[in-house]
Amino acid sequence: MATPSSVSAPRWVSEAPKMGFVGHFDGVRGLGVAMVLVGHALFEYFESWVTIVDTFFVLSGFLITTLLLQESRSTGTINLRKFFIRRGVRLLPSIWLFVAVWLVVAAIGQALGIEGLTVKEVAKDALAAVTYVYHVFFPNGLYMIHPDTQDKRTMWHLWTLSVEEHFYFVIPGLVLVCLRRNWIKALGWAMAAGVLAIGIARLLAYTGPAMSDGTPSGIRLAFLQRPDALMLGVALAIFNAHISAEKAERIRRPVMIAGYVGLVVWLAVLNLSSGFVEKLGLPYFKYLPDVPAEAGHAAMSQHWYWFRFGHSLGAIGFAAMTFAMFRYPGFWLERFFSWAPFRWMGRLSYSLYVWHALPYVIILALTNGDDATPAVKLLRTPILIASAFAFAIPVYYKVELRVMAMKMKFASEKETLDLRSGKMVDTSGGDGPAESDDASGGRP
Numbered sequence: 001m002a003t004p005s006s007v008s009a010p011r012w013v014s015e016a017p018k019m020g021f022v023g024h025f026d027g028v029r030g031l032g033v034a035m036v037l038v039g040h041a042l043f044e045y046f047e048s049w050v051t052i053v054d055t056f057f058v059l060s061g062f063l064i065t066t067l068l069l070q071e072s073r074s075t076g077t078i079n080l081r082k083f084f085i086r087r088g089v090r091l092l093p094s095i096w097l098f099v100a101v102w103l104v105v106a107a108i109g110q111a112l113g114i115e116g117l118t119v120k121e122v123a124k125d126a127l128a129a130v131t132y133v134y135h136v137f138f139p140n141g142l143y144m145i146h147p148d149t150q151d152k153r154t155m156w157h158l159w160t161l162s163v164e165e166h167f168y169f170v171i172p173g174l175v176l177v178c179l180r181r182n183w184i185k186a187l188g189w190a191m192a193a194g195v196l197a198i199g200i201a202r203l204l205a206y207t208g209p210a211m212s213d214g215t216p217s218g219i220r221l222a223f224l225q226r227p228d229a230l231m232l233g234v235a236l237a238i239f240n241a242h243i244s245a246e247k248a249e250r251i252r253r254p255v256m257i258a259g260y261v262g263l264v265v266w267l268a269v270l271n272l273s274s275g276f277v278e279k280l281g282l283p284y285f286k287y288l289p290d291v292p293a294e295a296g297h298a299a300m301s302q303h304w305y306w307f308r309f310g311h312s313l314g315a316i317g318f319a320a321m322t323f324a325m326f327r328y329p330g331f332w333l334e335r336f337f338s339w340a341p342f343r344w345m346g347r348l349s350y351s352l353y354v355w356h357a358l359p360y361v362i363i364l365a366l367t368n369g370d371d372a373t374p375a376v377k378l379l380r381t382p383i384l385i386a387s388a389f390a391f392a393i394p395v396y397y398k399v400e401l402r403v404m405a406m407k408m409k410f411a412s413e414k415e416t417l418d419l420r421s422g423k424m425v426d427t428s429g430g431d432g433p434a435e436s437d438d439a440s441g442g443r444p
Contacts, residue, residue, distance in 0.1 A: 011076075012182055014069040014241035017327075024325055025059060027337030030345030032056060033352045035270075037388055040157075040360055041381040044370070047287045048273030048306055051314035053160055054229040055266075058318050060164060061171075061233020062240075062326075068175045069184075069241045078176045087168050091350075093399050095161070098354050099126040102154060105358070116152070116365070125155040132165035134158045135225045136218035141207060144288050144295045145217060157357050159225065167230045188238030191231040198228035199312040205301040213296075224307065229315040236319050240326065248327050255324050256331070262320025263333065269314040273306040285310070348389075351396040356388035363387060 032052045039049040071078050102122055109117030128134040140159050143150040150156070178187040201209075201223055208215070208222035243251075271277050278284040285306040289295050325334045345352070364370075367380050 012179065012184060013073040014066075015244040016066060016069070016237075016241045017245065019063075019066055019070060019326075022063075022326070023343055024334040024337035025063065026346030027339060027342035028055070028059060028346070029349040030342035030347075031337065033345055033349040036353060037356055037385045038381070040356070041384045042377060045275040047275065048310060049270055050287070051266075051269050051310055054226050054311050054315040055318045056160070057164070057226055057229035058233040058236070058315050058322060061167065061230040062237045062319075062322055063233075064168070065171065065175060065234045065237035066240065068172055069179075069237065072176075072179050078172060078179070080172055080176065083172050084168070089403050091161070091165075093403050094351060094354050094395055095129065095158075097395065097399060098358070099129055099155075102126060102358065105362075106154075117154075121152045122154055125153060125158075129155050129158045129162070132162040134162040135160075135166075136162070136216075139218050139221040139225055141221040141224040141288060142217055144290070145213075145220065145292050147292065154361055155357060157353070161354075163225050163227065164230070167227075171230075171234060184238060185242070188235050191235035191238070194231045195228045195235065195312075195315075198223050198231075202312065203308050205297055205305070205308060207300075207307075211297040226311055226315070229311070232315050232319050236323060240323060243327070252328060256328065258320040259324030259331065259333065262317040262324075265313055265317035266321060269310050269317065272310060348392055348396050351392035351400060352388055355391040355395055356384075359387035359391055360384055 032055055035046075035049050035052050039046040039052075068078050068083075103119070103126055106117055106119045106122035110119050125134075125138070128137050134155070138149070138153055138156070138159065142153075174187065175184070178184045207224050208220045210219055212220075248255075272283065272285050273287040274284070285304055287306040287310075289300065289303075289305065294300070321333060325331050325337070328334075363380060363384055367376055372380070
């Protein structure tokens with residue numbers, strides 16, 4: 001007769017509903033990348049739209065972790081090798097092509113003597129981008145402590161992809177270990193504790209774990225890279241996995257209220273550092289100091305810079321919206337994000353995000369950049385947006401869609417969404433859902 005100590009505990013499995021095609025999450029990506037295109041064209045008027053980074057990170061952490069837990073439930077394990085293959089097939093072709101084109105542009109620009117365009121500096125960006133360490137050497141916020149270095153950057157937006165790639169390296173293995181040892185609930189609490197700790201640090205005006213002038217920028221500005229938003233997505237996925245359908249019905253009312261409150265908070269935070277809001281005399285908080293002399297902890301702690309609370313509140317607000325939309329189909333917000341144009345842009349979002357910087361850098365340089373008159377800025381904005389689509393659409397249809405078939409060879413679910421046809425197809429014996437695990441849509 002087996003003793004209690006000899007009987008192993010039952011394997012924990014997710015109670016969340018199976019995630020298939022989630023159209024409204026595509027719509028979130030689409031609306032988000034539209035905000036990126038407008039925000040990068042008119043940054044001084046929409047500075048706080050940068051919180052869309054937190055939105056994408058929460059969504060990515062939630063989707064990837066939910067799918068890992070779903071794979072464990074379906075197959076009994078998580079195939080890390082095929083997970084990384086899927087990520088590589090999805091992300092690498094477009095970014096490699098982007099970097100290669102930039103190197104050619106830099107060589108031509110240097111040969112023609114175009115000021116500020118050198119192979120050396122573009123090569124630095126390229127190396128940091130393809131090795132996914134951009135946020136370590138050229139992190140977000142670099143302009144406020146090393147403006148001369150930031151002014152030489154041509155791939156400044158790729159810090160977000162680097163942050164997320166580090167998430168891909170760490171979280172799947174961590175989830176697998178915690179599943180095997182029945183520590184998954186502890187992982188959720190640890191992620192929540194990390195979110196709280198980073199939120200408090202930013203609230204106290206710490207942009208990173210060390211703030212001295214001699215500290216490497218990637219450490220000094222670590223909390224401005226928003227790892228807490230990814231951690232919040234992981235914690236939300238683990239919470240979601242512990243909620244059965246019956247329990248979800250019992251908590252419907254408070255969850256829906258939280259979703260509405262989250263929407264209000266999210267919308268407010270998106271505009272608290274908006275130049276338009278400031279001109280209207282509404283509540284306004286400056287995002288970050290403009291010059292290095294103001295970037296020390298002592299100076300920053302004297303001001304309510306927007307980043308101190310905006311990133312945290314924006315991520316929490318969207319997390320509440322995400323849970324409500326995922327667990328209660330028919331929520332009007334779900335229908336809003338499911339609008340066909342949003343979903344179409346969501347499919348293009350990764351290409352749009354990666355490629356928009358190339359024409360933007362060139363056009364902005366030719367039109368006097370930030371020093372242009374307000375009239376010029378408004379007139380060139382539709383040109384910038386059109387140029388982003390002109391680059392992204394052929395890359396999406398000629399490059400990205402063509403490699404989707406390769407990704408489907410490594411599917412783990414029996415049915416997978418084929419992005420080329422938009423239909424679920426039989427992938428028995430493969431490894432990983434093609435569309436649902438696509439958490440890499442456009443990031444600012």
